[in-house]
Amino acid sequence: MRPHFRQTALLSASLLLLAGCASASGPWVELNGKRFDIEIADDDAERARGLMFRDAMDADHGMLFIHDVQAPQAYWMKNTRIPLDILYFDDARKLVSMQRDVPPCSLGDRCPPYPSAAPARYVLELNAGQAQALKLETGAELKFGPGVAQP
Template sequence: MRSRAWPVLAFSLLLLSGCASGGPWVEVGGERFRVEIADDDAERARGLMFRDRLEDGTGMLFIHEAEEPQAYWMKNTRIPLDILYFDNARRLVTQQRNVPPCSGGDRCPAYPSDQPARFVLELNAGEAERLKLQDGAELTFGEGIPPVR
């Protein structure tokens, strides 16, 4: 009986380990990041506002309906971020690195994309430099990312 229980236990542990690290993820610069998805107006407007920290290895992926010029700001954002803009082909077109928090309300500056973008990935400040990201880097979508047309 012991020999039959071991494969079941091993399989169960494998499933649990996958669930613990589960959730949507993206990969950029050869590294995987678990992401929260902001794919409607309300989620995109709130973004990472009012957060005191962003866990290592995580970020927020903003999905827009169309590829067009984008601009993000740090209103009510308490943590410095890298804001990475990607086009329809999921190629990095603009990097706004080490963007500081802003408590200035509507006086916070905008950080625009230099080219039209459809996807925006926000990571902790310093990640783009650490990964040595260059324009043209590819963003890979993993499990849990909604289909995009």
């Protein structure tokens, strides 16, 4: 292969690889203009495990819990090692309730529940302090990116 063609082939291969990486990004949500890469918990087993046994979570990451129907929700911090903000959203993806700066809990089944103040379908867990940093207020809209099931 002549040098010019080799460079062109390498450049083309590199661009295809970069394009593949860009399109392979995971699901995300946006809240008050900030994007968070998320893991999705949309079945009973995933919702039950949540963020248990993790020692850290990147600042721009979170976990989105998707429930089958809008209903009162209550989350707890059993075996959760990192403080969290627990944000509750209704069917329209509007913030209806939040529990800020929820501490870790190692008390097993004696960990207290943190209920929503109104029925919710989506629950977003972020690192503690994010709700304050975003200046979240009731009614804030949660926007879904590609890879998040749209109702």
